[in-house]
Amino acid sequence: MAVLSGSRRVRMTPFTQGVEAAGVKGYTVYNHMLLPTFFEDVVSDYHHLKNYVQVWDVACERQVSIKGPDALRLMRQMSPRDMSKMAADQCYYVPISDHNGGMLNDPIAIKLADDHYWLSIADGDLMQFALGLALGQGLDVEIGEPDVSPLAVQGPLADNLMARVFGDVVREIKFFRYKRLAFQGTEFVVARSGWSKQGGFEIYVDGSEHGMPLWNALFEAGKDLNVRAGCPNLIERIEGGLLSYGSDMTRDTTPIEAGLGKYCNSPDDYIGKSVIEAQKQNGPSKQLRPISISGAGDLPSPGMGWTVMSGSKQVGLIASATWSPDFETNVAIGMIDRDYWDAGTTLTVDTGAGTRSATVLDKFWI
């Protein structure tokens, strides 16, 4: 693969200095910002993540700040989740759609105050959608991207490492809740969340100048825990069924098709509701499924996606697939047509380098 050329447009993060010193070997670009993809190699990173603790530069999870008297009104328009029940210290996963139910992003909403929310976004300029909606209606709300850069601490030893830096109070943070905790005199939102199934936290580092001091403090505190620099891991995230907006779903996908119906419960007249509610009632015509693909660890990358066939008929698309050392199969996420999505259905996948048999499963691996 070719090298990635740098520019101001493809932004470095407050942690890039640490990431480079740790020997990052691969990047992707996410929200116009560098996101590491592997350090030692994807398999070694994976085993380490499942056994120890990693510090992840996920500054690319940019925050869309929505603040002002009409903040909740705008959130209610965009969110398919019932915003009235959101607690003051809560984080909500909110798939956001257009008027046809087509997904525009799947951020984590963080309630900072009754009139102030952050949307911690997947790859895509959701800020522009929020801004357009607000300007189009003349809402009294400020929308911007603050200098806030999440740093994730993930892995089974995450609680131990975090307690050494932020105190034992971190152990009390519940899943998708946050506390405001101080590091060197500055308070940050610290949530129990993160894009792995190994447990851990996301620290919303407010002010780039705090980036490297916090990075260094975590590595200093975690020497005997075998802490390493890491990043979202392709294998682990497919095993756990963590969806990637832009890969597993796009604007051509509704939240129901993405299997996110449980997050669509708002009584408000949110954007896309009529389509989403109808699909909830009648069932979608296709939906994401865990797929096991035959063979050993010799699959190429799915690139723009592999077609899934039943006989000579295309019945789906797989955008995420890789070999799982722990489950000893090729783990995959595929969008499968309704008549073929039952667990146990056997299909074939055209990988571009040969055809493989594939089986629809009833649940992800972990």
Added chain:
Amino acid sequence: MAVLSGSRRVRMTPFTQGVEAAGVKGYTVYNHMLLPTFFEDVVSDYHHLKNYVQVWDVACERQVSIKGPDALRLMRQMSPRDMSKMAADQCYYVPISDHNGGMLNDPIAIKLADDHYWLSIADGDLMQFALGLALGQGLDVEIGEPDVSPLAVQGPLADNLMARVFGDVVREIKFFRYKRLAFQGTEFVVARSGWSKQGGFEIYVDGSEHGMPLWNALFEAGKDLNVRAGCPNLIERIEGGLLSYGSDMTRDTTPIEAGLGKYCNSPDDYIGKSVIEAQKQNGPSKQLRPISISGAGDLPSPGMGWTVMSGSKQVGLIASATWSPDFETNVAIGMIDRDYWDAGTTLTVDTGAGTRSATVLDKFWI
């Protein structure tokens, strides 16, 4: 620099197969899509571009299609240019801003019909802004990203090459105008435009399946013209003062600060007008300028930008800079404070690898 990891989210283009076969060595990511950055090396690519003809995969210039009875109404809200004078075959450079004048993108608008426009965008999801504005106001307009991928033909021999594939009629296309021309029975918008100062065309390839046939036809037809695969060239675009949204200007920049005042002449009440008109009247407090930096070709990349100093005072920022073999200086684009932007002003630049002297110029090099 680390390698770029692939995924469906970082999209391949209809021309990626040709780009890879041509030996691309560097990529960036632009609108969630691969954009080549160099083939042989940036300097060799530069000399070739100025002497022959290149075919560029600029599929990442995605089209935001705005179609319907309210299309012009929405365009008038977004565009600082007077849309009433736009001819049926015309392309307009339109810097688009928020309500504070902060730039959101600087696309080329293409008028396809009275009720249908494309915005050929710089890096950023302007589709989301247009969609938000339309939904917020209940406009009768469809907004989407069609399967249209620009292919640029750039360089002094571009007319000759294009004439061989599309006929001599291409020679009649005026600057920033287009004709609909057929390739193998399918008509494409072919405009005299492109992100170089060497002359040439952009072909808006409508339908991915036409990508490689057209790519191959251009290379077949241009063998004796020394045609090569190329891409926007860092050196040539700085020499020519072609601005890069995200690098040279951001949402913190107004069109006036970017030196784009001549494109802000709309009599309509477009978004950001009050700020932009006031700056036009009073002059901005900072503005982009061509800057010559001392030394030989030993500068690092400006990364997130170099501070520009006058004595001990910061008076600007340089985000784009590189060595120019033809002009034998380091060419740069910098945002410079009003009191220091006069041509001839001598400043210093902190490159992170030493301080250099710099001079503000009155015009770009070409």
